[in-house]
Amino acid sequence: MDCIKFIVYNVLLSALSFLCEAKGKPSLGLVGNSTGVTRSTSGGTVLVGGGTDVDAAMQWMINKSGCGDFVVIRASGTDAYNSYIYDLGCANSVETLLINSPTLANDPEVDTKIRGAEALFIAGGDQADYVNYWKGTKVQDALNYLRNVKKVPIGGTSAGCAILGQSYFSALKGSVTSSQALTNPYHTYVTLGYNDFLSLPYLSNVITDSHFSSRDRTGRLVTFLARMNKEYGVVGRGIGVDESTAVCIENDGKSKVFGSGTAFFLSQNGSPNTPETCVSGSPLHWYRNRQAVIVYKIAGSQLGSGSFDLTTWSPVSGGVSQYYYVDHGTLGIS
Ligand SMILES: *[C@@H]1O[C@H](CO)[C@@H](O)[C@H](O)[C@H]1NC(C)=O
Ligand SMILES: *[C@@H]1O[C@H](CO)[C@@H](O)[C@H](O)[C@H]1NC(C)=O
Secondary structure, eight states, X not given: OHHHXXXXXXXXXXXXXXXXXXXXXXXXXXXXXXXXXXXOOOOEEEEEOSSSOOHHHHHHHHHHTTSOEEEEEESXXXXXXXXXXXXXXXXXXXXXXXXXXXXXXXXXXXXXXXXXXXXXXXXXSOHHHHHHHHTTSHHHHHHHHIIIIIOOEEEXXXXXXXXXXXXXEOOBTBOOOHHHHHHOTTOTTOOEEESSSOOOXXXXXXXXXXXXXXXXXXXXXXXXXXXXXXXXXXXXXXXXEOTTEEEEEXXXXXXXXXXXXXXXXXXXXXXXXXXXXXXXXSOOBBOGGGTSEEEEEEEOBTTOEEEEETTTTEEEESOEEEEEEEETTEEEEX
């Protein structure tokens, strides 16, 4: 009798674990043709500032995908992108994968699906999840492979945009406001990563930020650049993107701006112009004759406007130049 109970118990247990595993599989569904295609693609990178999606930027990706299989990855949320992207163009299929653990991020099936994509988009959410679940996994390697080796278009919005640079705001302790960062550049909320996650063309020594104007993020992005100089010894660069706006970076490093807001290309103003004071517990002071950080702003448009060359980090056309500086914790523009 005990023996039979034992067997029944074990059969139930394995049935349960089978069901749990099935449920743990990452696909939130696919629209289009589930027989994958192989298409020739061209590389590109899209930084979207969150809020309403920018149709033209998605179409730009679909075009570069050669109408192939489009994969969306996320760590929370729904399959809402599937039909949205499918209806915008000629994608053979659109599939969303929910990858919400390091175990799933190392799953061979996930790896195969990502590597099979002709375009890949990272949804919004919380970038701390992407760092906690994806960094150091097969997902990280597959994303780097897609953009650098297979040369497919990759994009992300909001949190999905925040992890695309060689340096990134990991938000491991939550978000940080401009005033918190400017008042103390080593505030515990200023959590940065560098050179240990994604490695995409033209985004070396670059940190990205989204929801830029609506959440008043200039001060924090300038602080991130100061910290990049202080900690990594580099001339820090940043791209701030407004909501409903997308920066599309071509395979040759030239970018243009789609959508209804503005994109901001920031750089420390040359190697000598390091922050005067960037230490823990004191307000940031980065003055340099009011020219600490050089900025080029391009207002987006439906057909894509302006041109900024990321290979040389120099403006080409269609924008306005400014400087940002920080006077003992207060941001100024000149
Ligand atoms: C899906 O694609 C395959 C191969 O490209 C094709 O043979 C098949 O007919 C397609 N299925 C549908 C439902 O269109
Ligand atoms: C994508 O391709 C279509 C069809 O060729 C074209 O009409 C559209 O302008 C392209 N969109 C972008 C953003 O490149």
